[in-house]
Amino acid sequence: MTSYRNSDPRPPIMHGSPPSMVPPRIDWDRPPWNRWSFQYIREILPTVEVWKGSGHASRLPRAERDLDMLAVRTVSGASSTLADLLDETFTDGFLVMKDGAVVYERYFNGMTPRTLHLSQSTAKSVTSCVAGVLVGRGLLDPSRQVTDYLPELADTAWKGATLQQVLDMTTGVRFSEEYTDPYSEIGQTDVASGWKPIPPGADADFHWPSHMWEFILRLKALDRPHGEAFEYRSIETDVLAFAMERVTGKRLAELVSEELWQKLGCEESGCFTVDPAGYALADGGFNATLRDYGRFGQMVLDKGAGIVPSQWIETSRNGIHGPQFSTHMPEASYRNQFWIEDPRTRNLQCRGVFGQLIHVNFDARLVTVKLSSWPDFTSPELSAATLSAVHAIAEALS
Template sequence: MQPYRNSDPHPPIMQGTPPILVPPRLDWDRAPWNRWAFQNMRQIVPTVEVWRGTGPASELPRAETNLDALAVTDSLGRPSTLAGLLDETYTDGFLVLKDGTVAYERYFNGMTPRSLHLSQSMAKSVTAAVCGILVGRGLIDPAKPVTAYLPELAETGWAGATVQHVLDMTTGVKFSEAYTDRYSDIGQVDVASGWKPAPPDSDPSFPWPAHVWELILRLKETTRPHGAAFEYRSIETDVLAFVMERVTGRRLAELVSGELWQKLGAEESACFTVDSAGYALADGGFNATLRDYARFGQMILDNGAGIVPADWIEATRNGVHGTQFSESLPEGSYRNQFWIQDPRSRALMCRGVFGQLIHVDWNNRMVTVKLSSFPDFSNTPYAVATLKAIAAIATELGSAAE
């Protein structure tokens, strides 16, 4: 089947009893299946709850502006509207907070305010925010070697790397992030994490890892000295999460619940996907609602809001610029598992494949969340057009407030 936008006819994926169109276990994250799957992960793989607690949800005041007709450009640079761009870029949910108030909120593709949506790599930033809390308590020292916390890694490529190297993805560990190669390291993460079965046509002698920790222990090679360069590798976040679990004696889902989700006043419990050893996938397995992702972004905008140390947020906004870290961020940088848009705004971004984004803009006191289900892992024109649209929204809301 072909990918479909919100304005196109929708194939009846998982509709009917029993459903006729069921996402294949090997390709549930590929188009068009991901349009259903990203909102229904609990029906696909095992998950563990990230409990919201018993307290009230934190208030999200509303002062909404209809931005549907706002003039923006599409992914080809042609005149469009915000509504048109959201359709073009396979949006499932879109929310803008201005000064902590909901200015614009839209749902598509069957998504509702209660739907949990897969975060993909935005989970890295959620995990790192909790790490910042543990650093603030003195439980983790980013300057210490990873092996001070996980001595088992002395025989791996992480020997000699610091926790800060892991946070910034500047270790020299050899790891392939080739998403379309099922045998690549990230392809093996799919199997180790329980997201995918081993491909049925794979070499029967290939040693597929049973869980994520087993895969980490196998990564013994380096390609450069630690600290020499940034290279995006999802497994770094999983190493970080194991450090966090080791120093606290608590599993990741419990840590995120107690240290972050309950304190944010989340509206809904979130969840993580888990592997066969019960490990919650820190690098991409987090699922939450649109509004709760916005609450997370607002906490970052409020310099930690007394939850995450303010000096951790400030340090996160100070990355090393000068090298193109991403095609869609020509002036971007990476620090503490967050992206930095450019050295002037120092806006922070949580990003995930297939179009997940939390954009935190201090200059305009604005948080923007976009949850999507792109047909492809990444699409630079979509990402660039989205950032330009966020700038247009900031201008529009700024002038509306004057």
């Protein structure tokens, strides 16, 4: 079995006592297991809480519209409905907010309003917003070199790189994001972060990193001069997070709690996966509920809402655009750990593998959140169909 849609019969993954189908430790994030595991990270990996605080959750007004039958395009380009597309694209949760009010909210695949869902690289944008707070307080300066904050990196490929280049993923550090190669740098990140064990049958002479900081210190090769080009590399977010921890003396989960989750008035505490040294994985280990991701997106739409400096959000909407950034968004750009859809709308996106998306449409005053468990890490076809549906929703609600 590769995977199953919400309209298909659900296999009994982790059903029964003892369960009859248990995700293998090496493949918990691969299909079909990810259809279960993305909602149950705390049963698979060690995590640290991102406390929501003791205050009441912020109110989410409701102005509901039934968009199930909204006309959209399928992955193949045929005419269909939003409900069918959500099934076709392995959706777990889908939320649309207009002017801060919930317009459309749907849950699938056993997910509920209280379920925490893995964000994958959406976590990068969450980390970025806390970095923006620290920049606003003068604790971080994007123009300074990374080694000003982490002097140990003088012996790595980050020597000479600025914090802004880390934020924009334009350092020249050699890092392969080849997800299916266990020996690639992202494959080694799986082991260093505690997400995966050393692969069965691995080369006995290969030295696997024991935690993320050790792994970062081992990256000494350059592919190009710093600042020359964008290349998507998850490790940049972790370097940023270590700098944030160094200047504050606090761990990342505590920073996200204090600077975002409590101030947003989130309904549920979130969590990060942690490595064997207790480091919360900034590049993809964050978990939260659908509505709380919506609250985060609304804060971005409201240009920081007094929580994150408005200048940070504005700066994040300005990048160098071109076809080298995204396969399904030919005019996209990347800035401050956010995706910019195009140079006209400057809409922001938080994106993660296997179909995670927070889309912020500033002109339409719309936030769309999609949590998914695709059978593939990336899919230009599923991404394009989803983005087309997001545009159709914006048009219908304008």
